[in-house]
Amino acid sequence: AQSVTQLGSHVSVSEGALVLLRCNYSSSVPPYLFWYVQYPNQGLQLLLKYTSAATLVKGINGFEAEFKKSETSFHLTKPSAHMSDAAEYFCAVSSNNAGNMLTFGGGTRLMVKP
Amino acid sequence: KAGVTQTPRYLIKTRGQQVTLSCSPISGHRSVSWYQQTPGQGLQFLFEYFSETQRNKGNFPGRFSGRQFSNSRSEMNVSTLELGDSALYLCASSPGGAGYNEQFFGPGTRLTVL
Numbered sequence: 082a083q084s085v086t087q088l089g090s091h092v093s094v095s096e097g098a099l100v101l102l103r104c105n106y107s108s109s110v111p112p113y114l115f116w117y118v119q120y121p122n123q124g125l126q127l128l129l130k131y132t133s134a135a136t137l138v139k140g141i142n143g144f145e146a147e148f149k150k151s152e153t154s155f156h157l158t159k160p161s162a163h164m165s166d167a168a169e170y171f172c173a174v175s176s177n178n179a180g181n182m183l184t185f186g187g188g189t190r191l192m193v194k195p
Numbered sequence: 196k197a198g199v200t201q202t203p204r205y206l207i208k209t210r211g212q213q214v215t216l217s218c219s220p221i222s223g224h225r226s227v228s229w230y231q232q233t234p235g236q237g238l239q240f241l242f243e244y245f246s247e248t249q250r251n252k253g254n255f256p257g258r259f260s261g262r263q264f265s266n267s268r269s270e271m272n273v274s275t276l277e278l279g280d281s282a283l284y285l286c287a288s289s290p291g292g293a294g295y296n297e298q299f300f301g302p303g304t305r306l307t308v309l
Contacts, residue, residue, distance in 0.1 A: 113294045123302055124285055124287075126300070130297060133295075171238060173238075177293065177294050178294075179251065180251050180292055181226050181228050181245075181293075181294065181298055182240050183230075183240060185238040
């Protein structure tokens with residue numbers, strides 16, 4: 082079984098500050114890990130994914146995430162927040178034997194203060 | 196390429212009715228997955244279809260069913276609607292069947308059950 086825990090359902094940062102969204106996973110097989118973003122009244126858009134190549138993954142809009150097997154973590158960071166980053170962020174896990182079935186964390190709503 | 200489209204975008208039904216939602220994947224994508232998103236339960240996997248066959252199924256009652264056509268378009272059906280079925284239903288398509296593939300999400304169908 083796989084599971085994902087996102088610490089902090091709401092995170093607030095000031096514009097220009099570091100963004101750190103936490104994700105821890107549980108998987109009995111090598112995982113594939115994803116971060117998705119959801120803007121109001123829209124579907125999910127992929128930010129980045131880890132598929133067992135480089136452990137530091139760079140995504141769109143300046144986001145990156147580091148896969149740490151020893152900590153079972155895949156935290157999402159961005160050096161400088163922008164107002165347009167305000168959205169809900171979801172971490173998800175899949176694996177080879179799960180097909181395209183994604184198991185999502187509960188989500189983190191990011192608020193950016195001017 | 197056109198993105199994933201879902202119809203209708205909004206739907207209002209009453210308890211006991213049934214509903215059919217439609218999803219058109221990105222051209223060339225053979226996998227279609229369905230997810231339910233609610234404030235209380237978050238994003239939950241319903242089922243995945245690949246080349247007209249259901250490959251994975253989430254933990255939902257038999258009232259939830261789906262199918263995929265030869266052109267990869269998919270429908271999901273919910274019979275005997277309950278108030279708790281009110282949710283955003285998201286469809287996602289993927290080019291292949293492996294867990295590392297990116298899934299492309301549609302905008303969703305918002306179902307309200309009165």
